[in-house]
Each structure stands twice: as C-alpha cells, then as structure tokens.
Amino acid sequence: MNESAEVPNTLVITPSILYYGTPVLLLTTRNEDGTVNITPLSSSWALGDRVVLGLGTSGQGFENVQREREVVLNIPDASLWRHVERLAPYTGKTPVPEAKRRIGFQYEPDKFGQADLCPVPSSLVKPDRIAECPLQIEAAVRHIRIPDDAPHFAIVETEALRVHAHADLLIGDRHIDPTQWQPLIYNFRHYYGLGEALGKTFRAER
Template sequence: MKEMKGMINSDIIKPKILYYGTPVILLNTLNEDNTVNISPISSSWALGDYIILGIGLGGKAIENLERHPECVINLPDPSLWENVEQLAPHTGKYPVPNGKATNGFTYEKDKYAISGLIPADSVTVKPTRIMECPIQIEAKVNHIRFPDYSSMFAIVETEAVHVHAHHDIVLNEHHIDPAKWSPIIYNFRHYYSLGNPLGKTFRAET
C-alpha cells in the first residue's frame, strides 16, 4: 500500500455544543402585555423567503411565538456584540426555569433597557424592530414543530414579509452589499466577525 502523503490526523471528540460558526440573530417576540422580548439566537438558516429557527424550550421566545405567531429577526453587525452579550444572561421568563437558573440566567423584562438598543415600529407585525441592526426581517410563523427525538428545542418555520436594511449596505436597490455587511458569527461561544473575502459563487449578482 502506498504511503498517503499529507495525511491529517484527527480526533474523535464530544463537544458540549456544535455552534461551529453561525450568525447571531436577535429575535423579537410579543409579550402578553404587548411589550417586546428580545432573545439572542444562534441557530437559524434561510431557504428563499423562509427562515428556520431553532429555539430552546422553557424560555419566553417559544412561549410568545405559540401565543402570537409573529416575530422580527434582527441581524446585528460586529459593532453590536457587546449589546448582544448584555442580553445573553437574561430571560424574559418568570419565574426563571430551573435549567436556566442553574446556568446563571436571571429575569429581566425590559430587554431594550438592559441591552441599550432602540425599538423601531414594524410595518406589518406587532413586535418592534431593533433600530441599530443593519438587517431587520419582519416574519410570520408558519409552523412550530416539537421533535420527538429531543425535549430541548423547537423548530420554528417562519416566512419573511418585510426586509429592512440600512441604506449604507444596500446595493442596486434590492441587494445587500457583501463588502459592507458582516454578521456576528457565534463560533463555539465566542463572537467573531467575517474575515477577508475569498471569492464568490457563480450565481452572485453583485
């Protein structure tokens, strides 16, 4: 057998989490009293106009979405990472669920105040948008699925109804300029921004 050149050694590991580099979103949902809860979320992906969210059970976000199936998916840029982290240890659920309490979460109802972010009215949905986030997506919930293989999370299927973008990242009216836009990347519980561009796909229009 010929010796394999450049063989790379690898290990079998059991990481506690598999957030291997996903965008951070701030999910706005409607509380019972029409105030807004803001939840940092690190599990999402888009297919056309549909955005799939992975949301932990026992928190305020999933409770709100079951009662009022609308939300705003806010995408912060790297300049807002500290605002995101201000939200991270707080929950809008009271009393704080035992699982969250043991992990250091505390109750905070006014998420705008604790994060230093500013609300902006939405066009169609009731939850407000976050003014500072360069991309804000008003969405309706089409379906919530509770998988039988896990009691930890729900899979929420949403549909974008309005997309707002800061003027300085818009290119040719309806495109986001990738040279000016960068999400916050959640990389194994650390915040990162995008690095240098490597190239573009053959379907890129900008």
C-alpha cells in the same frame, strides 16, 4: 478519543458544544402584556423566503412565538456584539426556569433597556424591530415542530414578509453589498466578525 476511520490526524470526539459558527440574530416577540422581548439566537438558516430557527422551548421567546405567531428577525452586525452579550445572562420568563436559574440566568423584562437598543414599530407584525440592527426581517410563524426525542428545542419555520435594510448596505434597491455587511458570527460561544473575502459564486452580483 478514537482515530476517525481512515482519515489521518482526525479524531472522533464528543464536543461540549456544537456551535460551529453561525450568524447571531435577535428575535423580537410580543409578550402577553404587549411589551417586547428580545431573544439572542444563533441557530438559523434561510432558504428562499423561509427562515428556520432552533429555539429552546423553556424560554420566553418560544412562549411568545407559540401564542403570537409573529416575529422580527433582527440581524446585528459585528459592531453590536457587546449589546448582544448584555442580553446573554437574562430571560424574559418569570419565574426563571430551574435549569436556567442553576446556571445564573436572571429575569429581565426590559431587554431593550438592558441591551441599550432602540425599538421601532414594525409595519406588518406586532413586535417592534431593533433600529440598530442593519437587517430587520418581519416574519410570520408557519410551522413549529418539537422533536419527540429532543423536546427542549423547537424547529420554528418562519416566512419573511418584509425586509428592512440600512440604506448604506445596499447596491441598487435589491442587493446587500457583501463588502459592507459584517454579520456577527457565534463561533463556539465566541463572537467573531468576518475575515477577508475569499471569492464569490458565479451568481454573485459583485
């Protein structure tokens, strides 16, 4: 470890992981046989109606995204973390890719059953939504880029087509109430909720 130039008490490190705390989402995609897969993700960001995902290219989710070009981004709240974790050691891909098999992943075709979650039909895309997730975003896949120097991950750009929200989260018909919405945060491979509110930006409605 080296001292970080000119900043006291700061070191240059090579972190084992770099998941610095982003919301979990459960990506539902349609398998070739018409069943639905669930892929837990934490690499995403939203800007306007675009949501960009970081998706491993060896998984079933990526295979489905490439073929079907339709997804649902189901956003669990903090209370659902055990359901998410029940999916963690599984892949919908068979045979299980070697790199995943080595670290103990197993094949699971019934992700809804495994996680004890309920499918509900979507209105604009083929994959089902997850009823328990307070936010469910039906989306179309617009671009997929696999970096030449990092082919294990794809950058998947989606366009939100329809957003479903549990009614108890809403202020009026357009705003999510931040005092009610508790995203599930993946913080260096540990699950967290949110702490107390710190303040709000000048454009916040509350």
